[in-house]
Amino acid sequence: MAGLIVFFRHTPEFATLSITFVSIFLEALPFMLLGAFIGGFIEVFVSKTIITHIVPARPLPAILLAAGLGLVFPVCECAIVPVVRRLFGKGLPLGAGIAFLLGGPIVNPLVALSTAVAYGNNQAIAGYRLVSGYLIAVAVGLLIDRFFSRKTALVNEPRGNIGEMDDGCNEPASSPGISIQIRRAFRHGASDFIDIGRFLVFGAFVAGVLQTLVARGDLAALFGSLPLSVLAMMTLALLLSLCSEADAFVAASFRTTLPLTAQMAFMVLGPMLDLKLVAMYFRVFKKRLILVMSLLTFIIVFLSMMAGTWVGR
Amino acid sequence: MIRMVKAMATLIGHYLDVFLFGLWLGVICWLLLTGSDKAFLHPRFRLFLAGGGILLAAFMGVILYGPKRRSIGWPLAAASARALLLMAPLLFLSTVVDQRLGAHALTKKYTGMEQQTLLRLLESGKAKTGNAKPKPDMSLLEIARRMKQIDGRRVVTEGMVYRPDIMPENYLTLFRFAIFCCAADALPVWVFVEKAGVEAFDDEDWIRVDGTVQIVDFNGTDVPVIKADTILKKKAPTSGEQYLFF
Numbered sequence: 001m002a003g004l005i006v007f008f009r010h011t012p013e014f015a016t017l018s019i020t021f022v023s024i025f026l027e028a029l030p031f032m033l034l035g036a037f038i039g040g041f042i043e044v045f046v047s048k049t050i051i052t053h054i055v056p057a058r059p060l061p062a063i064l065l066a067a068g069l070g071l072v073f074p075v076c077e078c079a080i081v082p083v084v085r086r087l088f089g090k091g092l093p094l095g096a097g098i099a100f101l102l103g104g105p106i107v108n109p110l111v112a113l114s115t116a117v118a119y120g121n122n123q124a125i126a127g128y129r130l131v132s133g134y135l136i137a138v139a140v141g142l143l144i145d146r147f148f149s150r151k152t153a154l155v156n157e158p159r160g161n162i163g164e165m166d167d168g169c170n171e172p173a174s175s176p177g178i179s180i181q182i183r184r185a186f187r188h189g190a191s192d193f194i195d196i197g198r199f200l201v202f203g204a205f206v207a208g209v210l211q212t213l214v215a216r217g218d219l220a221a222l223f224g225s226l227p228l229s230v231l232a233m234m235t236l237a238l239l240l241s242l243c244s245e246a247d248a249f250v251a252a253s254f255r256t257t258l259p260l261t262a263q264m265a266f267m268v269l270g271p272m273l274d275l276k277l278v279a280m281y282f283r284v285f286k287k288r289l290i291l292v293m294s295l296l297t298f299i300i301v302f303l304s305m306m307a308g309t310w311v312g313r
Numbered sequence: 314m315i316r317m318v319k320a321m322a323t324l325i326g327h328y329l330d331v332f333l334f335g336l337w338l339g340v341i342c343w344l345l346l347t348g349s350d351k352a353f354l355h356p357r358f359r360l361f362l363a364g365g366g367i368l369l370a371a372f373m374g375v376i377l378y379g380p381k382r383r384s385i386g387w388p389l390a391a392a393s394a395r396a397l398l399l400m401a402p403l404l405f406l407s408t409v410v411d412q413r414l415g416a417h418a419l420t421k422k423y424t425g426m427e428q429q430t431l432l433r434l435l436e437s438g439k440a441k442t443g444n445a446k447p448k449p450d451m452s453l454l455e456i457a458r459r460m461k462q463i464d465g466r467r468v469v470t471e472g473m474v475y476r477p478d479i480m481p482e483n484y485l486t487l488f489r490f491a492i493f494c495c496a497a498d499a500l501p502v503w504v505f506v507e508k509a510g511v512e513a514f515d516d517e518d519w520i521r522v523d524g525t526v527q528i529v530d531f532n533g534t535d536v537p538v539i540k541a542d543t544i545l546k547k548k549a550p551t552s553g554e555q556y557l558f559f
Contacts, residue, residue, distance in 0.1 A: 194399065
């Protein structure tokens with residue numbers, strides 16, 4: 001990074017890279033902080049018993065419920081990672097966590113609104129996006145639940161303290177005062193931000209580099225047929241790492257060049273899987289799970305988009 | 314000497330995270346107070362940014378008044394590396410305070426179909442504008458919004474110049490970026506301008522164009538062309554004023 005600044009500082013490419021990188025980071029920062037803050041409160045105030053009571057024991061109902069949680073708990077993809085990480089620490093079943101992680105940023109009233117606006121108040125497109133996102137999150141959640149266990153999927157549970165500080169975070173929970181608990185929640189939040197924030201920096205930087213090097217129009221123009229245009233838009237979604245509340249506007253800019261299926265693939269995949277998110281997933285999941293989950297998500301989004309087109313005919 | 318280094322390391326260990334949160338808090342305050350946040354984000358994000366600032370202050374407070382990191386050596390080195398990585402965006406931020414997305418960004422974000430998208434995207438704005446005769450002074454976004462309505466009418470607008478080699482003689486592209494959330498999702502908004510002698514302008518010059526709008530077919534798409542009467546070079550706006558906002 002320092003080399004880039006020293007050698008390329010005065011080039012137009014550097015300006016594009018820097019503005020894009022800083023923009024992605026600044027846009028995600030408040031939501032990342034909010035996610036860390038909520039995660040800290042979950043850590044302190046939500047017990048494993050509560051999670052066991054709320055989340056159904058059987059995988060299917062748990063996954064069906066979790067994939068639609070974004071409707072009542074609307075969080076974007078940057079905020080959801082630290083929240084899910086803490087929920088896993090509280091015993092949230094693996095499949096349900098994955099379904100919430102993938103579905104939450106799409107099955108979300110704010111995303112529905114922005115999608116409808118981007119497509120000239122077309123609520124059908126917003127509905128199609130939400131339903132697709134929900135079904136794909138459920139499918140991936142079920143498959144991951146089938147083939148992985150918490151032990152093979154999750155990295156070590158968050159320790160809940162900053163660095164090696166002995167901050168009292170790990171004291172036995174012998175009913176401390178509310179102010180101590182709140183302070184503890186904030187400390188957990190701060191710890192999560194530092195722990196996951198660096199992955200956000202890395203992901204935003206790589207997305208900035210790719211936005212600087214890859215032209216949106218060229219990528220879309222490379223592919224003529226429907227399957228290839230869907231693949232092109234999915235690749236673009238991976239590279240651009242846009243916020244799920246803004247990506248519909250970029251997808252809409254392709255509405256006269258590419259079929260709706262390709263635009264939908266862009267809008268469904270982006271909030272589930274992009275470079276910034278993959279970088280952040282490394283703080284929650286083991287490499288093998290990230291690889292399998294990424295491939296599964298990519299393949300299922302592609303197949304469901306193609307199937308949707310086929311059914312539509 | 315060793316004792317001094319150890320004391321220094323302990324001090325860094327105690328206050329590293331406080332410094333990191335404080336630094337980001339300072340930057341957010343600076344962005345909000347100077348309006349520089351608009352060089353990166355839509356103004357509607359100011360509230361979120363302010364909320365982020367409050368959380369940073371709270372995180373900083375609990376660390377400052379809580380127990381401190383005890384170990385030094387490798388754990389401190391790792392924590393320092395983590396903190397440095399979280400400061401990297403600040404390094405880039407400091408280099409682009411006065412810079413703008415320009416012609417290079419246009420070539421990367423251009424899809425060729427922005428006019429159609431904007432026209433449909435902004436259809437909901439029709440009710441607000443009604444049938445009142447539009448004033449000539451309008452942004453490129455307004456031109457996209459009222460493209461059909463202003464065909465044959467006089468407009469005054471401004472933006473940046475882009476003239477690739479393939480551009481025909483007497484034509485230039487006038488463009489700006491419109492953003493929904495942040496500069497990463499910027500959509501180029503552009504029109505063609507026709508006037509003899511436009512070759513005198515360089516790429517990324519800011520100009521003010523006064524002329525008549527004509528809708529022409531460009532690769533099967535309706536796009537506005539301004540037949541310019543006058544083109545004046547103008548001072549570039551500040552980086553916070555460079556974008557149009559949806």
